[in-house]
Each structure stands twice: as C-alpha cells, then as structure tokens.
Amino acid sequence: MREIGIGLLGFGTVGAGVVQILNRHGDLLASRLGTRPVLRAIADLDTKRDRGVDIGSAVLTADAGAVIEDPANQIIIELVGGTTVARQFVMKALGLGKPVVTANKALLAEYGQEIFALAAEKNTDIYFEASVGGGIPIIRALREGLIANQCKGISGILNGTCNYILTRMTREKMPFDDALREAQAKGYAEADPALDIDGHDTAHKAAILASLAYGSMVPMSAIHVEGIRGLAQSDIQCAGDLGYRIKLLAVIKGDSGGIEVRVHPALVPEQHMLASVNGVYNAIMVESDMADDTLYYGRGAGREPTASAVVGDVADLVRNLVAGSSRRVPPLSGPQGPLKIRKMSDIRTRYYLRLSLLDKPGVLAKITTVLGEHRISIASVLQKEVSVDKYVPVIIVTHQAKEREMDAALAEIVSLAVVNDKPVRLRIEE
Amino acid sequence: MREIGIGLLGFGTVGAGVVQILNRHGDLLASRLGTRPVLRAIADLDTKRDRGVDIGSAVLTADAGAVIEDPANQIIIELVGGTTVARQFVMKALGLGKPVVTANKALLAEYGQEIFALAAEKNTDIYFEASVGGGIPIIRALREGLIANQCKGISGILNGTCNYILTRMTREKMPFDDALREAQAKGYAEADPALDIDGHDTAHKAAILASLAYGSMVPMSAIHVEGIRGLAQSDIQCAGDLGYRIKLLAVIKGDSGGIEVRVHPALVPEQHMLASVNGVYNAIMVESDMADDTLYYGRGAGREPTASAVVGDVADLVRNLVAGSSRRVPPLSGPQGPLKIRKMSDIRTRYYLRLSLLDKPGVLAKITTVLGEHRISIASVLQKEVSVDKYVPVIIVTHQAKEREMDAALAEIVSLAVVNDKPVRLRIEE
Numbered sequence: 034m035r036e037i038g039i040g041l042l043g044f045g046t047v048g049a050g051v052v053q054i055l056n057r058h059g060d061l062l063a064s065r066l067g068t069r070p071v072l073r074a075i076a077d078l079d080t081k082r083d084r085g086v087d088i089g090s091a092v093l094t095a096d097a098g099a100v101i102e103d104p105a106n107q108i109i110i111e112l113v114g115g116t117t118v119a120r121q122f123v124m125k126a127l128g129l130g131k132p133v134v135t136a137n138k139a140l141l142a143e144y145g146q147e148i149f150a151l152a153a154e155k156n157t158d159i160y161f162e163a164s165v166g167g168g169i170p171i172i173r174a175l176r177e178g179l180i181a182n183q184c185k186g187i188s189g190i191l192n193g194t195c196n197y198i199l200t201r202m203t204r205e206k207m208p209f210d211d212a213l214r215e216a217q218a219k220g221y222a223e224a225d226p227a228l229d230i231d232g233h234d235t236a237h238k239a240a241i242l243a244s245l246a247y248g249s250m251v252p253m254s255a256i257h258v259e260g261i262r263g264l265a266q267s268d269i270q271c272a273g274d275l276g277y278r279i280k281l282l283a284v285i286k287g288d289s290g291g292i293e294v295r296v297h298p299a300l301v302p303e304q305h306m307l308a309s310v311n312g313v314y315n316a317i318m319v320e321s322d323m324a325d326d327t328l329y330y331g332r333g334a335g336r337e338p339t340a341s342a343v344v345g346d347v348a349d350l351v352r353n354l355v356a357g358s359s360r361r362v363p364p365l366s367g368p369q370g371p372l373k374i375r376k377m378s379d380i381r382t383r384y385y386l387r388l389s390l391l392d393k394p395g396v397l398a399k400i401t402t403v404l405g406e407h408r409i410s411i412a413s414v415l416q417k418e419v420s421v422d423k424y425v426p427v428i429i430v431t432h433q434a435k436e437r438e439m440d441a442a443l444a445e446i447v448s449l450a451v452v453n454d455k456p457v458r459l460r461i462e463e
Numbered sequence: 464m465r466e467i468g469i470g471l472l473g474f475g476t477v478g479a480g481v482v483q484i485l486n487r488h489g490d491l492l493a494s495r496l497g498t499r500p501v502l503r504a505i506a507d508l509d510t511k512r513d514r515g516v517d518i519g520s521a522v523l524t525a526d527a528g529a530v531i532e533d534p535a536n537q538i539i540i541e542l543v544g545g546t547t548v549a550r551q552f553v554m555k556a557l558g559l560g561k562p563v564v565t566a567n568k569a570l571l572a573e574y575g576q577e578i579f580a581l582a583a584e585k586n587t588d589i590y591f592e593a594s595v596g597g598g599i600p601i602i603r604a605l606r607e608g609l610i611a612n613q614c615k616g617i618s619g620i621l622n623g624t625c626n627y628i629l630t631r632m633t634r635e636k637m638p639f640d641d642a643l644r645e646a647q648a649k650g651y652a653e654a655d656p657a658l659d660i661d662g663h664d665t666a667h668k669a670a671i672l673a674s675l676a677y678g679s680m681v682p683m684s685a686i687h688v689e690g691i692r693g694l695a696q697s698d699i700q701c702a703g704d705l706g707y708r709i710k711l712l713a714v715i716k717g718d719s720g721g722i723e724v725r726v727h728p729a730l731v732p733e734q735h736m737l738a739s740v741n742g743v744y745n746a747i748m749v750e751s752d753m754a755d756d757t758l759y760y761g762r763g764a765g766r767e768p769t770a771s772a773v774v775g776d777v778a779d780l781v782r783n784l785v786a787g788s789s790r791r792v793p794p795l796s797g798p799q800g801p802l803k804i805r806k807m808s809d810i811r812t813r814y815y816l817r818l819s820l821l822d823k824p825g826v827l828a829k830i831t832t833v834l835g836e837h838r839i840s841i842a843s844v845l846q847k848e849v850s851v852d853k854y855v856p857v858i859i860v861t862h863q864a865k866e867r868e869m870d871a872a873l874a875e876i877v878s879l880a881v882v883n884d885k886p887v888r889l890r891i892e893e
Binding site: 309341 | 480484488490491492494495496497592597598599600603604607608609610611612613678734736739740746751753754755756757758759760761762765767768770771772774775777778779782783786787788791792796797798799
C-alpha cells in the first residue's frame with residue numbers, strides 16, 4: 034500500500050494525541066483511505082520528556098526546519114501554537130509547496146490573509162478543522178456541506194472554559210471567581226485565563242468562521258469583544274427568572290451586503306438548543322438561507338477530540354495527494370472583494386439592563402424617559418423587592434434598539450444622581 | 464468559466480428546490496467552485512404542471528433515458544423516489560460512468576450493495592447526503608470529518624413526522640390520533656402515514672448510517688423496527704414524571720467486533736441534547752472513540768433543506784470532475800468483510816414497563832418475582848393512585864437486562880390472572 038509521510042511540528046498535548054490516533058487507528062485509516070499516512074518525524078524543542086505515546090520509527094528532533102524540508106515529510110502538521118515561529122514554519126512549508134494542517138486559530142485569525150495567499154500561489158493546501166470547535170467538523174460543514182447556501186448568521190459557543198464557568202455559575206449558583214478557580218483546578222482554564230475569559234479565543238474562532246461563511250478574511254480589529262470576567266451571579270439568576278441562560282457567544286450576522294461580528298455574553302432563551310449546551314462543550318448554530326438552522330455540537334477542546342480533527346484533515350490531504358487534487362477546496366472562496374463590516378455602534382439588538390436605583394417614587398420614570406428619548410422601547414421591567422442602603426436592583430428588558438443609542442442613554446443614566454453603581458448591560462440573542 | 468452539465472430526474476418538491484437553488488445561487492456556486500454547474504435537462508412524467516420555478520434553457524422531457532444518455536449531462540440527480548424505475552435510472556447512469564446524486568434512502572438501504580459495486584466498477588461516484596437528515600451534512604461528517612475515529616454508537620431522531628407527533632403529544636398532551644391528524648393537515652405526514660409512523664423510513668436511514676459508520680452494508684432484515692403508532696398519552700406523561708422524553712430513535716451500537724441496529728420509541732433523559740430536539744427537526748448524536756460525542760441538528764426534510772444537501776453533493780461531484788478525482792471518497796470504506804450483527808434478543812438495555820395490575824396485596828410481588836427469575840433487576844416502581852375497574856397502572860423501570868429475558872418475562876407476566884391489558888414495554892437510552 035502506498036504511504037504518505039507526515040512531519041509533526043509541536044509535541045505537546047494535541048501533538049501526542051495525533052501520534053496516539055496514528056498508532057491506534059493506522060490500519061483503520063489505511064483501509065478507509067487506501068493509502069497509509071505514516072508519521073516520519075516530530076520536531077519539538079523538548080526532545081526528552083515522555084509524552085506517554087510510542088513514536089515508533091519517527092525521528093524526534095529539535096530542528097523543525099529540517100522536518101519541514103525533508104522530502105520524506107509530504108504533509109506538515111503545525112501544532113506549535115502562537116504566532117511567531119508557528120507562522121515561520123507554516124510559511125516555510127507552504128513555500129515549499131507542502132500541504133499544511135494547523136489547529137492554530139490565532140495564527141489564522143491574524144495572518145490568514147498572507148498564509149492563504151501563499152498556499153494559493155504555491156498551489157497547495159492549508160487545512161484547519163481543529164482551529165474551531167475542537168472535534169466538531171464545523172469547517173467542513175460550513176465550507177462544503179452548506180455550499181449551496183448564503184449564510185445568514187452564526188451563533189457559537191466556542192470556548193469550553195467560559196462555558197464551563199457559566200454552567201457552574203448557573204447550576205451551582207457559584208460566584209464567578211469560585212467557578213474560575215474550579216476550572217483552573219480541573220485544568221480547563223490556564224493560570225492566566227485572560228485569552229479565554231476576556232473573549233479573545235472566541236474572537237479568533239469567530240474571525241475564522243465569519244471569513245469562511247462570507248468568503249473574505251474578517252480582520253480581528255473589526256470584531257467587538259467582551260468576555261465574561263466578573264459577570265455577576267445576580268445577572269445569571271435574573272436572566273434565569275426571565276427564562277434565559279447567559280452564554281458567551283460569537284455572533285455573526287449578515288449577507289453579502291454587510292456583516293457584523295461580535296463576541297460578548299448574551300442572554301439565550303432557555304428553550305433554544307444553545308441554552309442546553311453545558312460544561313466544556315461547544316456548539317455552533319448556522320442559519321443558512323436554504324438549509325435553515327443547523328447546529329453542530331461536541332467537545333471544543335481536549336487532546337483526542339482536537340487530534341481527531343487534525344487527523345481528519347490529514348486524511349483529506351492524503352486523498353488530495355493521491356488524487357492529484359490539491360486546491361480542490363480552497364481555504365476561502367466566494368464573491369471577491371472586501372467585506373463590508375458593520376460598526377458595533379450600528380448593530381441592533383435587544384438589551385438586558387440591571388440598574389441600582391434609589392428606592393423613591395419617580396426614579397424609574399426618570400430612567401424610562403432617558404431611554405425613550407433615545408428611541409429605546411421597554412419590553413419589561415422587573416423590580417426585586419430587596420432594598421440595599423436605599424438602592425434597589427431594577428432589571429429592564431428592551432425591544433430592539435441601536436447600540437449607539439443605548440451607549441448614549443447609558444452615559445446619561447449613569448450621570449443621574451438616583452443611580453448607584455455602574456449599570457450592567459447585556460445583549461439578548463433570540 | 465468552465466460549465467458542468469446537470470441532468471435532473473424527478474421534478475417534484477425537492478427537484479423544484481434544486482432548480483430554485485441553482486437559479487438563485489448559480490453565481491455564488493460558480494464563484495465558490497470556480498466552475499459553473501448548469502441545469503441542462505429535467506425528466507419527469509408530468510411535463511405540464513407549473514412548479515413555480517424557472518427552468519431557463521433546460522429541456523423538460525418525459526424521457527429519463529435520454530437525459531441519462533445525453534453526454535451534455537455530466538452529473539445525474541435522481542429524485543424520482545421508490546425502488547423500481549429509480550433503481551434502473553441510477554444503475555443506467557452509473558453504468559455509463561456518470562456520477563450520481565440521490566436522496567433515495569429506500570433505494571440505498573435496499574439496493575446499496577449493487578449500486579455501490581457498479582459505481583466502483585465504473586470508477587465513478589454516488590453521493591447521497593440528502594438521504595439522511597435532510598439539510599444536515601451528517602454523511603460528510605461521519606465519513607470524512609470523523610474518519611480518524613472508530614464509531615462506538617449513533618442515536619438519531621431521523622423522522623420529522625414522528626418527532627412532530629411526539630412533540631405535540633408531549634407539549635399539548637394530545638392523544639396520538641389527534642397529533643397524527645394535525646401532522647397530516649399541516650402536510651408533515653402522508654395520507655398513508657405507515658412509512659413514517661411505523662418506523663420504516665427511520666430504519667432505511669439507520670441502515671445507511673450504520674453502513675457508513677462500520678464500512679459494510681447493513682441489510683434491512685437485520686434491523687429491529689418498531690414505530691410510534693398508538694403510543695399512549697399516559698406513557699408520555701409517566702416518562703415525563705420520571706424525567707424522560709419519548710423519542711423515536713435509531714440506535715446503532717458496537718465496534719468492529721459486532722453491532723446492533725434498531726429503531727423504536729425510547730425514553731431519553733430530559734437533560735440529554737436529543738430530548739431538546741422538537742417539532743420536525745432531526746438530530747444525530749455520534750459517539751466516536753476519539754472525538755467523543757458530537758451532535759448534528761437541523762431540518763430533516765422539506766424542499767429547500769433537502770435540495771441544499773443535493774446541491775452540496777453536486778458541488779462535490781463538480782470538484783471531482785474538474786480535479787479528475789473521482790472515487791476520492793468511496794461510498795463505503797473500512798475494514799473488509801461482512802459485519803457481525805447482533806440479534807435483537809441479545810441486546811441489553813434498560814426498560815420502562817407499564818402494567819395494569821389488580822389492586823390487591825401481593826400482586827406486585829408476583830410481578831417482581833417473575834422479573835427476578837429472569838435476572839431482571841428493578842430500579843424503581845411508580846404506582847399511580849388511580850384505580851380503574853379494580854386495576855391500577857404500575858410503572859416499573861429496570862436496570863440493564865437482556866431483551867430475550869424481558870421477552871420471556873413479559874410472556875409469563877401477561878399470562879398471570881392479575882394482569883389486565885397488554886403490558887407496555889419501552890426501552891430507555893441514556
């Protein structure tokens with residue numbers, strides 16, 4: 034049987050998972066592909082540490098450049114991470130015309146343009162199923178399965194760490210800090226959790242999904258990003274009372290005329306499929322004009338699920354090498370020309386506001402007057418009968434309003450003498 | 464730009480949807496594929512009826528054979544349905560070496576073996592994404608996205624008609640007959656609903672999914688099939704009281720050593736993702752050894768979602784024709800040799816039993832004795848305090864037991880003088 038040599042860059046958690054799958058399912062893959070992918074070399078700065086997997090006859094070296102250059106390695110897997118050496122490695126491999134598999138969302142979100150351009154110039158492939166949604170084959174679904182559709186929108190729970198924290202806050206009524214500490218103790222969150230909880234990881238993935246759905250790279254600078262850091266337990270509870278769950282969402286909306294891409298915590302109706310996605314799981318709801326709503330759910334991270342996606346891409350590249358069908362599915366395709374991306378201030382959504390108001394007659398009227406002056410109409414008001422130091426929490430749910438108007442209204446509201454604390458503003462996605 | 468000619472057989476609901484998509488998204492598809500798929504001919508016995516779509520310069524004829532034979536039609540779409548002429552058309556097209564797209568689950572479930580063999584012999588492709596799950600790209604996910612996995616099991620809600628009826632029975636407490644009549648009135652169920660409600664349509668889809676997951680055709684005769692006809696409202700309610708929802712499931716379980724494939728109503732825990740799938744929606748949960756659980760959700764039927772899947776396959780075939788990569792992904796692949804399929808009597812599951820028992824001391828002990836003699840252990844008993852003509856309904860939930868033992872136990876139980884009516888036996892899937 035024909036063999037295709039694989040060079041692996043980065044022998045960390047996911048790298049070890051890839052080796053494990055190639056060992057365990059080598060025969061299965063060979064029988065499914067009619068060709069055997071064979072791991073020939075691994076590059077990692079640490080050549081000593083035991084990863085608990087058998088690398089067989091593969092060479093383990095610190096010299097990534099040599100692995101990329103060796104003609105025996107026909108497909109290069111980049112699992113180094115980061116955007117410095119990983120970028121050099123990917124560009125070097127593509128420059129040699131070698132197809133590349135990567136799981137590196139930050140690299141693609143920030144340097145996708147130059148990477149995709151080089152792959153096109155060299156007539157070779159770059160595959161990246163593992164960069165979004167871990168083991169969920171969402172890239173394939175979006176780019177191939179739904180090719181007959183104009184995308185209308187995508188709502189995704191794309192970060193398992195945040196979803197774990199929010200699930201614990203919802204189910205166990207934990208405060209944010211406790212839930213974060215628990216996630217760290219379980220290995221779901223890093224010691225420095227900023228990339229996850231401040232929404233940047235979700236934003237990288239949102240950039241990739243939006244680019245695939247609409248055919249042109251969406252720059253990171255065009256994405257509004259808010260995380261879940263410091264989200265109050267009381268907002269989780271009030272949202273629950275109103276029939277919603279709070280999730281960190283990537284929201285992508287629009288058509289070929291213009292799109293919006295944003296990442297922020299959002300209230301999702303509890304009967305919506307996304308509200309049922311708990312713990313470290315991810316899910317992506319895609320709204321298309323012909324297929325309507327489809328949803329993809331699974332483990333968004335972890336050694337084996339992510340490695341499953343990496344090896345799935347390797348299988349595609351093996352098929353392309355055997356069939357001589359490189360560039361059969363280019364990374365991005367569709368109508369040419371830059372995308373029109375809406376400013377955050379122009380988006381329209383419903384809002385959840387929590388205000389701490391002086392417990393006195395006429396106070397609520399002041400607030401609703403300000404909102405009305407900004408053309409923001411109120412759907413419901415919930416006042417809890419808990420007065421703390423003369424202030425009561427008041428929840429206001431609005432109908433659709435423009436972000437710019439809400440910004441202006443909140444700036445006025447916060448300056449009123451009857452308002453204590455900074456108002457909480459969350460968006461509602463139906 | 465290069466054009467690829469399409470011949471469409473069958474101008475019904477889905478056929479009209481395909482024409483609609485090719486009209487509406489012709490430019491989008493061309494820009495995504497770099498090649499333009501062009502509808503050249505349509506064959507249908509009815510060449511007069513207005514389908515409300517513009518067929519442009521395509522020929523509309525009653526002569527399917529001529530459409531298949533015309534060299535201008537490079538890809539043939541079969542949407543005739545049934546297993547008689549559709550089978551002849553598909554075999555004729557493949558025999559000419561032409562790639563075929565079909566949505567015909569019955570044809571594939573019953574004649575897949577000969578169809579796939581002819582496609583292999585002629586070195587051409589047969590694609591069938593629309594045959595299972597309508598607009599959900601599940602075939603692609605299972606065969607390509609999860610290629611690095613050994614499948615451990617699949618649980619699917621694959622029939623929108625049944626899921627609509629069960630949803631109405633659950634939410635509105637409707638009796639089965641009313642829910643069926645409503646589904647018929649809304650066009651979700653046929654005048655003769657047997658194919659749907661007796662589970663045969665689900666079984667066809669289960670055969671396809673099992674064959675893909677395990678690499679060899681699963682014969683229809685190996686599938687245990689029960690539908691939802693006559694399901695009692697009281698069982699929906701009792702299941703709800705126990706924390707379950709009743710769904711018509713396709714259950715596929717096993718590994719390369721042996722599998723089971725069955726279709727029956729089942730109790731699903733209400734916090735399980737499948738329990739949240741309501742109305743005409745479908746969902747497929749796939750358990751894989753590396754990616755773990757992934758779920759795919761969407762519209763399982765309907766003109767546009769199904770046509771979206773058909774045109775998605777057309778795009779794949781266009782790519783294969785352009786790249787010369789026919790047979791890049793064969794219909795089935797994996798370890799060779801026939802699958803070992805477990806007898807229904809050998810499967811193990813948990814059971815829900817509803818018995819109508821004489822309201823007298825010692826009666827329940829008689830039942831539990833019979834169950835115990837068949838090594839069936841009881842997890843819980845729920846006796847509702849409603850005595851009707853001296854009989855009370857009793858719900859028994861068991862631990863895992865063998866189907867053969869349950870069959871034998873129920874045969875004994877039904878013969879006891881204290882038992883009224885036929886016992887209801889449902890299976891529980893966790």
